[in-house]
Amino acid sequence: MDCIFCKIINGEFNTEFVYENEHVVVFKDIHPKAPVHLLVVPKVHTASLNELEDKSLMGELLQAVKDVTKKIGLKSYRVQINTGKEAGQEVFHLHLHVLGA
Ligand code: 5GP
Ligand code: ZN
Numbered sequence: 001m002d003c004i005f006c007k008i009i010n011g012e013f014n015t016e017f018v019y020e021n022e023h024v025v026v027f028k029d030i031h032p033k034a035p036v037h038l039l040v041v042p043k044v045h046t047a048s049l050n051e052l053e054d055k056s057l058m059g060e061l062l063q064a065v066k067d068v069t070k071k072i073g074l075k076s077y078r079v080q081i082n083t084g085k086e087a088g089q090e091v092f093h094l095h096l097h098v099l100g101a
Contacts, residue, residue, distance in 0.1 A: 005041050005093035019068035023060040026068045029097070036074055036100040040064050046094040049083045061096055074100045 008015045009025055018038060019026040029037040040061055046052050062079075069077055077100035082089040 001045060003045060003091075003093050005039075005091055005095065006045050009041065009043055019064060019071060021060075021064065021067075023057065024064040026064060026098075033097075034099040034101070036072070036077070036098070038068060038098040040068070040096040040098060042094055047092045048089060048094055049081055052094060065096060065098055069098065069100070074098075076100060 007013060008027065015027050017025050017027050023044075024040060024042055026038050026040050029039050042057055042061060044054075044057070046057075052058065065077075065079055069075070077098050080097040080099065081095075082097070
């Protein structure tokens with residue numbers, strides 16, 4: 001599948017993972033829009049929130065946000081999910097932006 005995030009998850013670009021567990025990887029956004037800008041990405045390909053069927057996955061993603069921010073000592077942050085191209089979604093593999101100071 002021609003999906004940039006699937007390729008990152010498969011290790012094709014040697015991207016450093018800030019955090020990883022069974023369900024999720026976290027890596028730095030290549031074009032950060034805040035001093036800390038992480039992407040929390042499910043290992044299973046899902047195009048966007050609109051296509052998400054496994055609602056337990058959202059719990060895993062939010063738990064990963066908690067775990068990775070705790071790991072790096074980031075106490076204040078925003079979480080954003082762009083859904084659909086009119087809302088600014090560029091990569092059609094579900095991901096959460098974590099934006100912090
Ligand atoms: P979206 O606009 O789809 O919500 O967010 C996609 C994000 O992925 C953008 O902020 C963009 O900078 C980031 N991005 C796109 N390609 C790559 C890449 O190859 N590596 C990394 N680390 N981030 C990427
Ligand atoms: Zn994908």
